[in-house]
Amino acid sequence: MATIRDVARMAEVSISTVSLALNDPDRVKPETREKVLKIASSIGYSADPIAQTLKSGRSKMIGVVVTDINNPFFGNLLHEIEQQAYKDNYMVLLSDTGGDPARELAIMNHMAGQRVAGILLSTCVQEGQSIEHIRQLKMPCVLFDQQFDSLGRDFVGSDNELAAAMLTRHLLELGHRDICMLGGATGIFTSRMRANGFIDTMRAAGIEVRPDMILDAEYRADRAYDITLKLFAGQRRPTAIVAASNVIALGALQALKDLAIDCPEDVSLVGIDDVPWSGLIVPKITSAVQQIDLLARKASQMLMRRIAEYGKDAAQPETCIFSPKLVMGGSTAKPPSS
Amino acid sequence: MATIRDVARMAEVSISTVSLALNDPDRVKPETREKVLKIASSIGYSADPIAQTLKSGRSKMIGVVVTDINNPFFGNLLHEIEQQAYKDNYMVLLSDTGGDPARELAIMNHMAGQRVAGILLSTCVQEGQSIEHIRQLKMPCVLFDQQFDSLGRDFVGSDNELAAAMLTRHLLELGHRDICMLGGATGIFTSRMRANGFIDTMRAAGIEVRPDMILDAEYRADRAYDITLKLFAGQRRPTAIVAASNVIALGALQALKDLAIDCPEDVSLVGIDDVPWSGLIVPKITSAVQQIDLLARKASQMLMRRIAEYGKDAAQPETCIFSPKLVMGGSTAKPPSS
DNA sequence: ATGTACAGTCGAACCGGTTCGATAAATTAT
DNA sequence: ATAATTTATCGAACCGGTTCGACTGTACAT
Structure with a gap:
C-alpha cells in the first residue's frame, strides 16, 4: 500500500505538503496541489484510516x-x-x-x-x-x-404508552373487560411504559388492573408460551391478551394454538410491533407498530x-x-x- | 486514558521494558514484571488497540x-x-x-x-x-x-443439491409430476446448485425439466409473489412448487393465498431454510433447513x-x-x- | 586474570498519518 | 531601498504502541 511518504517523494515535496494538499487545498500553491493530487491518484494512494484514527482520536x-x-x-x-x-x-x-x-x-x-x-x-x-x-x-x-x-x-x-393504550382501547371497545397483559420486567423502560398505557386505559374505563393481570414474559417467546399455557390452565381465563412485543404475541399465539383455543373467537390477541410475513400468520395479529x-x-x-x-x-x-x-x-x- | 509512558514513568523503567513485561513476561526480571503489572493495573492501563493495530497491521x-x-x-x-x-x-x-x-x-x-x-x-x-x-x-x-x-x-x-433433491423427491413420492421451481439467477452459486438438485431428481424419475419450469425469483419475496400470480394465471398450472429459499416460499404462499388457491389441497409448496415463527404460518411450509x-x-x-x-x-x-x-x-x- | 555467554534493560526507529512553528521567498507598504 | 506582510513549504513533534540492536553487569569457563 502506498503511503504519504511515497507520494511526497514522487512529487518532490515534503510529506506535510502532501497532507496539506489533500486536506486543506487552499494552503498550497495550485500547481503543487495538482501535482500531488495527480500522483496520489496515479499510485492509488489513500490515507490509512488507522493512522488517522490514532492521530485524531476518532x-x-x-x-x-x-x-x-x-x-x-x-x-x-x-x-x-x-x-x-x-x-x-x-x-x-x-x-x-x-x-x-x-x-x-x-x-x-x-x-x-x-x-x-x-x-x-x-x-x-x-x-x-x-x-x-x-x-x-x-x-x-x-x-x-x-x-x-x-x-x-x-x-x-x-410512544410506548400510546401503543399499549391504543391496543387496550380497541379491546375495550369490542367489549372485553377481562384483559391480561404479557409484558417485560418493570425495570425495563419500554415494558414499564407499555404497562402504564395498559393500566391507565383500563382505569379510565373503570376497570382496576390487579397485579396478577400483568405477567412478566421477559420479552421472550418461550416465556410467553409457558405463561400463556399456565394462564389458560387456571380457572379465570381472560378474554383478551395484550402482548408487549411481537415475539411475546407470537409465543402466546403458539400456546393458544396448541391449547386449541381459537383466536379470535375464544380469545383476542393484540401485540406491539410487526414481524416479517405477519400477513401469513393466521390470524394476522392486530398490532401497534413502530415506524x-x-x-x-x-x-x-x-x-x-x-x-x-x-x-x-x-x-x-x-x-x-x-x-x-x-x-x-x-x-x-x-x-x-x- | 493512561498510556504506556505513564506506566513507565511510575515504575521507573523504560517504555520498552513495560511493553516487554506485558507481552513477553519471561524477558524481564520477575521483580520488575511484578512492579510493572501492579502499577499498570492500579492506574487501569490497557494498551490502545488502535496503536497496536497501526504497528502490527491487524x-x-x-x-x-x-x-x-x-x-x-x-x-x-x-x-x-x-x-x-x-x-x-x-x-x-x-x-x-x-x-x-x-x-x-x-x-x-x-x-x-x-x-x-x-x-x-x-x-x-x-x-x-x-x-x-x-x-x-x-x-x-x-x-x-x-x-x-x-x-x-x-x-x-x-449441500444445496441435496436440499433441493430431498424436497423434490418428497413431492415425487406424493405423486406430483408437474413441478415448478422458483429459484434465483443461475449466476448465483446456491441457486445453480439448488436447480441442479431439482433437475437431477426429476430426470431420475423420468421427467424432463423444461427451462420454463425454473423461474428466477431473485431470492426476493416480492418477485416470488409476482411470478406465482402470473404462473397460476396461465393455462398449465403446476401441482407443486419448489421454492429455492425461505423468502421465496413465503412470497409464493402469500400469492396462493391471495388467489384463493388452497395449499396443500390444490398446490403443494416446499422451500429451503426456515423462518422464525414458521410454526405459526398456515400451512407450515415443509422445508430443507440448513443447520x-x-x-x-x-x-x-x-x-x-x-x-x-x-x-x-x-x-x-x-x-x-x-x-x-x-x-x-x-x-x-x-x-x-x- | 581474561574471555565468553547471557540476562536484563534501554534508546531509537518504526507504523502512517496531522499539525504547529519556523523559514525562506515573494509581494506589498512605507 | 528597506521594512512589513503574506504566501508556500518544510522539519519536527506527536498519537501510543512494538521491536531490534546495543549496552551494562554478573556468572561461568578457560
Missing part, C-alpha cells in the same frame, strides 16, 4: 449496541442504520449484549477503545442498576428504544449531528418520540358471550 | 459481509458469529451489500483499511463477474453460503485458525459442507386428482 465507525440481533425489530433497525451510515461514509461496529448489563459495559469499552465516532445504544440496563458507563461516556451517544431519564442523552423512541425506518433514520441523523459538533459546545439533549400505527389484523373479536 | 475485529441482514438466515448466522467472535475477543464489523457487487468491493476495501484480522464473506458476485477483489485479498477470508470454485479459499456451506448454528461455528473456527496461522505457510483451503435437514410441515399433499 475513527469512521459508529457502534451499534442492541440486546438481540435476532429480533426482527432490531434486524430492521440495523439494516436501516447501516444504510444511513454507509451514505455518511461510516461503517457499523455491531454488538449484541444478549440482555447482560456486564456485557454491555464490556462492549462499550471495547467500542470506545476502537475510537468509534459515536454509539447508538439500546441499553439492557434496568432501572436501579448502574448506568455510569453511559453517563460517563465521553463520546456522542444516542439512546434508542430504551430510555433512561435524567441521563442527559439524546433519545429516539416510540422503524423513521426511528432508525432519526437516530442516525442525531448521532451524526452530535459527531459533527463534537468538541464545540453541545446542544441540549434532544428527545424524539414517534407515534406507533395501529395495524388491524384478524386476531380480535367480541368476547364470547358468557 | 486489528481485533473480523469483518462479516452479507447480502441482506434482514433475511433471517443471515440474521441467525450473524448472531452466532458474533457470539463466537466475542469469545475469541474479537468484535464484528458488519456490512450489507444489498446484492451489489460494486458495493461489496467498496466494503471489502473499507474493511481491509480497518485492518480487520479476517473476513467472513457471503459474496453476491455472480459466475462470470470479476472476483479479483476476493482472489487478491491478502488476508484470511472464509466464504460461506456462496461458493466460488477455483478461488482457493476456505468455504463453509450446505445455521453449525455453519456459523464452523466458519468462525476456520477463520480463527487462518488468523492464527497467518504468515506461516498456510494449510490447504478447506471445504466444509453440512447436510440440510428435512422438516415436515403441512404444505404438501397428493396432487388433486385430475
